[in-house]
Amino acid sequence: MALTGVLRPGHVSVRVLELEPALKHYKQVLGLIEVARDDAGRVFLKAWDEHDHHSIVLREADEAGLDYMGWKVDSPATLKKLAADLEASGLATDMSWIAAGEHPATGERFRFTVPTGHVMELYAEKEKLGNNCGTEGPDVNPDPWPDGLVGIAPSRFDHCLLYGDDLDGTVKLFREVLGFTLTEQVVLKDKPEFMIGAFLTCSNKAHDVAFIRQPVKGKLHHVSFELGSWEKVLHAGDVLSRNRTSIDLGPTRHGITRGETIYFFDPSGNRNEVFSGGYISYPDKPVITWYDDSIGPAIFYHDRKLNEAFLSVFT
Structure with missing residues (x-):
């Protein structure tokens, strides 16, 4: 693509x-x-x-x-x-x-x-510094990763999940003006035209941004960073525990996006996530729909229960 x-x-x-x-x-x-x-x-x-x-x-x-x-x-x-x-x-x-x-x-x-x-x-334009993986430059004979990595060491900033009120208008803007694809949605079972959550991609990832309908404007649920494997998500849990970092939830798996995850907070209360897995999405993939009565396994696939604090805490 x-x-x-x-x-x-x-x-x-x-x-x-x-x-x-x-x-x-x-x-x-x-x-x-x-x-x-x-x-x-x-x-x-x-x-x-x-x-x-x-x-x-x-x-x-x-x-x-x-x-x-x-x-x-x-x-x-x-x-x-x-x-x-x-x-x-x-x-x-x-x-x-x-x-x-x-x-x-x-x-x-x-x-x-x-x-x-x-x-x-x-x-459109930002200077390229490279990733320091190669002794002859980042794009010539590179190693798989550079020396000197510390902490969890995610490979990239991956996505944000955001809270706001006019979900319909925002989804319309991202899809019809910016060209994003809707990969997954959460809707009311008895009123499926009423969307609670939207997961959108501009690439072939499961999502590049997600929005949840809440009666607020401009709020942040989390900033997410990509890890390469479930094993690295578990390692992130070890790093967070050793540093006495406030862990919110996980390690666990999402039903939505199928990703493996752990959530934690920075010292100011902003929620971070490190994330791995998920699926490849192409524009012809059908939209996955979750009903509100299955929100537990949609968010936390392993224990299949909704954690209210996870939804109610944001910055």
């Missing part, structure tokens, strides 16, 4: 209450790599197998949560076209262009707000 248009989740900006404890968590426990700081006090990080300059932005603030999520598109021409499409759609609000260089090593970005209240942005 030729990927065009929106390619992947590119970065996410997260608010933290205190920067130094957050950096200890994201660098030493999670194992991300710091690549830059700016005059505004933001810190930019990346996972080891991401070639682009950064994927995670941390900003100290009075309230934890999500600032915005960025999406990499295939070209400057596509960036201009999608910006125009968003402006014409009637679904996006608060649209603006962010000048090149406002993020280090990044071109201009088009920022907008989706109906659930989340701030999104598109960009």
Whole structure:
């Protein structure tokens, strides 16, 4: 499948209450790599197998949560076209262009707000640092992974799960304007046209972003990072326990996406996930539907019970 248009989740900006404890968590426990700081006090990080300059932005603030999520598109021409499409759609609000260089090593970005209240942005250009896997450069005779990895060491920023009220409008925007595919949905059994949750992909992953209907605007449930195997998810549990990190749930498996998972919190209360597995999705794959009376195994396939705290805690 030729990927065009929106390619992947590119970065996410997260608010933290205190920067130094957050950096200890994201660098030493999670194992991300710091690549830059700016005059505004933001810190930019990346996972080891991401070639682009950064994927995670941390900003100290009075309230934890999500600032915005960025999406990499295939070209400057596509960036201009999608910006125009968003402006014409009637679904996006608060649209603006962010000048090149406002993020280090990044071109201009088009920022907008989706109906659930989340701030999104598109960009086409970001400097490539490479993944340091090869002694002759990252793309020549590379090793499977670089030396010096610490902590959990995920390979990439994978997805976000977000809470908001106007789920229908946001799904419409992502599908009809940005070209995403709906892979899975949660609906009311007695009213299947009423969607509770939507899992969307711009690639062939099980999901690149997910939204859950809640009576709030612009909230973050979790930021997820990819691991290569179930064994590495179990190892992540060991790392978290050794570092006395607050574990939310897992290790376990999802019914939705089939992924293996463990959830935990950064020192500010933002939920993180490390995730492996899932299936390959192509545009002709039928949408998987889950009814609300099966939400237990949909979320926690092993114990098949709903954990209310998992749904009610967000930033």
